[in-house]
Amino acid sequence: MTIKTVYKRPKLLKERLFHYCPGCGHSVIHKLLCEVIDEMNLKERIVCIPPPGCSVFAYNYLDIDMAESAHGRGAAVATGIKRVSPETIVFTYQGDGDLSAIGTAETIHAANREEKITAIFVNNAVYGMTGGQMAPTTMIGQKTTTSPYGREVNKEGYPLKMSEILSVVEGTVYIERTAVNSPKNIKKTKKAISKAFQVQIDNLGFSMVEILSPCPTNWKMSPIESWHWVDKEMVKEFPLGVIKDRIKVKKC
Amino acid sequence: MNKYLISGNSVIAEAAIRAGCQCYFGYPITPQNELTEYMALHLSRKEGCTFIQAESEISAINMVYGASIAGARAMTSSSSPGISLKQEGISYLAACELPAVIVNMMRGGPGLGSISASQSDYFQATRGGGHGDYRTIVLSPASGQELADLTQRAFDLADNYRTPVIILGDGMLGQMMEPVEFHKEAPENLSTKSWALKGAKDRPSKIIKTFTSNPNELEEINWRLFRKYRLIEREEVDYETYMVEDAELIVIAYGIAARIAKGAIKKARAHNLKVGMLRPITLWPFPFKKIQEISKRVQYFFVFEMNMGQMIEDVQLALEGNGEISFYGRPGGVIPTPSEVFRILSRQYYQKGLNR
Amino acid sequence: MLIKTIFSGFGGQGVLSMGYNLSRAGMLEGKMTTYLPSYGAEVRGGTANCTVAISDEEIASPVASSPEFIIVMNQPSFIRFQNLLQSGGVFLVNSSLVNIETTRGDIEVVEVPATQLAEELGNTKVANMVMLGAFVKKSNLISIKTLIEGIKETLGKTKPALVDINKKALNTGYNLF
Structure with a gap:
């Protein structure tokens, strides 16, 4: 009888226990990033810009170069690195508050300049680390600590769809929205991440993967419930799939 | 040239x-x-x-x-x-x-x-x-x-x-x-920065x-x-002194204000008023020690800034209660003239009886 | 010696260029000099001015609160600046475009029909250089030779075709008195 390895800890994932809550999407996304970076052989030329927020500790887990950014400024910091060192693959890891509230300007303008960088945009519809406040991506009616009666359109507006907004910005080449709430979606997410990195390797322009990610703690749900909630509620506002793909056009 | x-x-x-x-x-x-x-x-x-x-x-x-x-x-x-x-x-x-x-x-x-x-x-x-x-x-x-x-x-x-x-x-x-x-x-090649991040090549990740x-x-x-x-x-403290050797009154000013003050001091000297200047070139670190040293000999200081008085607090810290400080400032983007500063300065000079 | 001069007129009359070229000539002669343009919310066709200081020693302030010389190329500048001139100062007026008289008796007014003379040279745009030539003669601050050499250097790079007419204009102004 031979033993075949069908699953192992990714090489680039440090041997350390995650501090993330049970059911949180960050740990899955971290693992996927490690796998992709390893498979694409990028460790020696990749720099990650992690955000303030729950994933500020990403440097405890991913065994790659990392430089912390101020809240929202990831795309500007990535721009600085990439312009100095064009051969480096630079990606930001940002939450919804980071990328779609305080960092809207940095993100849109970096994309518009066609910066050759990648954004991994983790959308969990709340501010996680600060305790579950309303985010631009919070669902209508969703209760958070700063929308205790549920998000009201006439007071707090609509969930902001950054992928769709960025899709009309000329400098973006590839944008896909995925989720990490099922094995099937996780696989798709991994594929999207490697595609986004490939866009950067090929020097085509700005790429982004928006990942719908469960936050059971702040959603006040069990992990299982939160996984279902992504399918049942979130995808209604944030439909999954490729939002923009100009890879072929850009390659010509 | x-x-x-x-x-x-x-x-x-x-x-x-x-x-x-x-x-x-x-x-x-x-x-x-x-x-x-x-x-x-x-x-x-x-x-x-x-x-x-x-x-x-x-x-x-x-x-x-x-x-x-x-x-x-x-x-x-x-x-x-x-x-x-x-x-x-x-x-x-x-x-x-x-x-x-x-x-x-x-x-x-x-x-x-x-x-x-x-x-x-x-x-x-x-x-x-x-x-x-x-x-x-x-x-x-x-x-x-x-x-x-x-x-x-x-x-x-x-x-x-x-x-x-x-x-x-x-x-x-x-x-x-x-x-x-x-x-x-431009230096031909600047030394490579040990901290620079470009990917974990031939070294652990940073x-x-x-x-x-x-x-x-x-x-x-x-x-x-x-x-x-x-x-x-x-x-790294750096400063310029101007006619401080025999000065009875020391002007402390920086940047464009120091330049204007220099014009005023020239006028003062032409009137035989012994005025000199200390101009901090580094504002941080501030030349505390130099001011202390000058204050061993000089009693009167005149701080001139184009604001409502900010550096004066550093001068106060430097003097630790020794010496007397007067202040002249013009905020809001008004550019004082050397004659104007000379007028204020000489008034101070006479009021303190330094001409005697 | 510290001499401050204000150049003023409409935007487009080459007022800043007069000041810049004077200041640069001062530099070429090894003097201390500062050139300060008015800046900010400027309007096309509005008034422009600049201040030049030339000195043998360090210049304390580039601002002129009571200048020795003021050049006015147009009427609004005449009205704005005539009271700023120090007593005994020299007021050079572009008499082709300014038709009022000063109310001050303690200054010297020099009338230079700069625009008309430039027109006679075939290009009204060099009125500024006619005036600058007259100023150099009147002020004796720098030599006309340095000024012409300087202008050859700066203009020669960008608009060599215009060197000649500028030189002519400078000499025309210089030889007025």
Whole structure:
């Protein structure tokens, strides 16, 4: 009888226990990033810009170069690195508050300049680390600590769809929205991440993967419930799939 | 003769390029636009160099932060309101011990204020400016030539101490043209930066970060910064003295105000009033010791600033209650004349009975 | 010696260029000099001015609160600046475009029909250089030779075709008195 390895800890994932809550999407996304970076052989030329927020500790887990950014400024910091060192693959890891509230300007303008960088945009519809406040991506009616009666359109507006907004910005080449709430979606997410990195390797322009990610703690749900909630509620506002793909056009 | 008649803003830009500045990130604001425009014209097409007109001052300073992470000599410039926006980034640069040069061509404040020259950002520049316990080196040029010299020094200081350095000029220095000589050409190859991140090749992965959930670890980071600041205070204080040897009254002024004061002192000397000047060139570190030394002989000090009195607090700290200080200031972007300062100064001189 | 001069007129009359070229000539002669343009929310066709200081020693302030010389190329500048001139100062007036008289008796007024003379040279745009030539003669601050050499250097790079007419204009103004 031979033993075949069908699953192992990714090489680039440090041997350390995650501090993330049970059911949180960050740990899955971290693992996927490690796998992709390893498979694409990028460790020696990749720099990650992690955000303030729950994933500020990403440097405890991913065994790659990392430089912390101020809240929202990831795309500007990535721009600085990439312009100095064009051969480096630079990606930001940002939450919804980071990328779609305080960092809207940095993100849109970096994309518009066609910066050759990648954004991994983790959308969990709340501010996680600060305790579950309303985010631009919070669902209508969703209760958070700063929308205790549920998000009201006439007071707090609509969930902001950054992928769709960025899709009309000329400098973006590839944008896909995925989720990490099922094995099937996780696989798709991994594929999207490697595609986004490939866009950067090929020097085509700005790429982004928006990942719908469960936050059971702040959603006040069990992990299982939160996984279902992504399918049942979130995808209604944030439909999954490729939002923009100009890879072929850009390659010509 | 290799002299150029160019505006102070252009001087800084040219000096920066000659100092090996590879990256410039800016955002338009008067009265420093010529600096950004000069960089657009002369740096943007230079090989291996980057010029970006950012979407905001906040983005510009964060691009500097990114470029510095990647090991480049990087700078940004702005004027007072824009510098306020950059403070977050400057705090991160200080915390992560990354070099950067930030130019503030001050204008009248608070608020949108005026576009006329002022010195109202002394506190902001010398006390760190952003959140947290840190300092930035602050250089205060008073002429076109000094803009060139101090800009080149700023890049060296930033690299040597791995810290952001602020060049604190003003609208008039930026707009005015004076003959300037550039002494240095760009260094052939600047030493590679040990901290630069470009991917974990032939070494373990590295992190540039400030956040920690462990207060003890952060305390150690703060102590490390503090030790560095002590070293800078010991090594890098710079000032100019002018006719202090026999002076009975010492004017303390910096930047454009010092220049105006010099005109006033010349008038005073012509009237046989023994007035001299101490001009701090580094505002942080501040020449505390030199002031203490002068105060052993001189009793009267006259602080002149184009604000409501900010540096005067450092002079008070230096004197520790010894000596008498009087103050003259014009805020809001008003440019006092040498005659005006002479009038105030001589009144002080006579009131203290120094003529007897 | 410290001499401050204000140049003023409409935007487009080459007012800043007069000041710049004077200051640069001062530099070429090894003098201390500063050139300070007015700046800010400028309007096309509005008034422009600049201040030049030339000295043997360090210049304390580039601002002129009571200058020795003022050049006015148009009427609004005449009204704005005539009271700033120090007592005994020299007021050079472009008499082709300014048709009012000063109310001050303590200054010297020099009328230079700069625009008309430039027109006779075939290009009204060099009225500024006619005036600058007259100023150099009147002020004796720098030599006309240095000024012409300086202008050859700066203009020669960008608009060599215009060197000649500028030189002519400078000499025309210089030889007025």
